[in-house]
Amino acid sequence: MKYSELVDSVRRRGALETAEQARDTTTAVLSTAAHSLDPADRRALASELPGSLDEAVLVPGQREHRSGSDLVIEVAQRLHTTQERARYLAKAVVDGLRDTDADVVERLRERLDSDLIDLLDAGGQPPQRARSVRAEVPTELSEEEVATALRGLTGWEGDHTGISRTVLLPEEAVTPLVNRVEREARAANDHAHVERVQGGVRFTLRTGRAAVTEPDIQLAERIDRIVEAGPGR
Structure with missing residues (x-):
């Protein structure tokens, strides 16, 4: 898995303007999801990620049981955006991982004790209809x-x-x-x-x-x- 390919996929899928925004989004989503993994699974996931991202999943503490909705709420808080937009960005990260290494997503699905992957696999609004794409641009309504x-x-x-x-x-x-x-x-x-x-x-x-x-x-x-x-x- 190449860091540049993953970040570029997240940037495109999330309708983000810069690679830095895509990196921050990827880090926020991975760090949030990592809390729902056992420490051993975090280390295993870190070994599969590009070196620039492995620290994102090496979070401290024991496994925390959270629903997919709980995780979306936390991603929204980390990225200072709405839950609708956070769900879309989290989906962009999961799809970006799938673009670069589909096996990683399947292993995450097996390891996560939540409905996160199922939630993000469900259909959602395209980026221009997900709240807070850019504050100065009116959101297209569904x-x-x-x-x-x-x-x-x-x-x-x-x-x-x-x-x-x-x-x-x-x-x-x-x-x-x-x-x-x-x-x-x-x-x-x-x-x-x-x-x-x-x-x-x-x-x-x-x-x-x-x-x-x-x-x-x-x-x-x-x-x-x-x-x-x-x-x-």
Whole structure:
């Protein structure tokens, strides 16, 4: 197993920007998992890892029994991120190990007294939909998250690629409504796609070409309040 190949795989799979971030992520995940191994198994795992990483699993103390969820919580704390993002990063490390030496992952599965590997093998959100990829980039919401958000809105429909609401109202009321919505969108540094339709206007919200993010949901809530308040409010 080559250190550079493992770190590069983790960087790509975890949508990390630098090799240093990938190294820190790999170290955090391996150190956390190592607490669930017997000391002898830690030494065996260390012997299979590149020299730059063997110390990560040589943690002190006896074996600690933890569930996969417990391990994800600790990884989140170590990396100062959310549990959703921590699970994705831990999965990136496991997949990176599998890329470079699949036998190591299978031996880990046998040694770990937890559901960690099964948890990380389960399907998860791709990196751009896992929270906290980069703080300045809005998180793309999953299909399930958008469906949940739509249930709390009025008259909106769509999916994770975009949501729309058609508001029926007299012709003379369309322009004032559109102006108010556009002011709200600018204030929130967002944008509403506006389409005049027969008997009203349709608002469509999405970020980029085809993604719904949390700011889009927040703007939809503002539009609902504007429509509910009525003309001139």
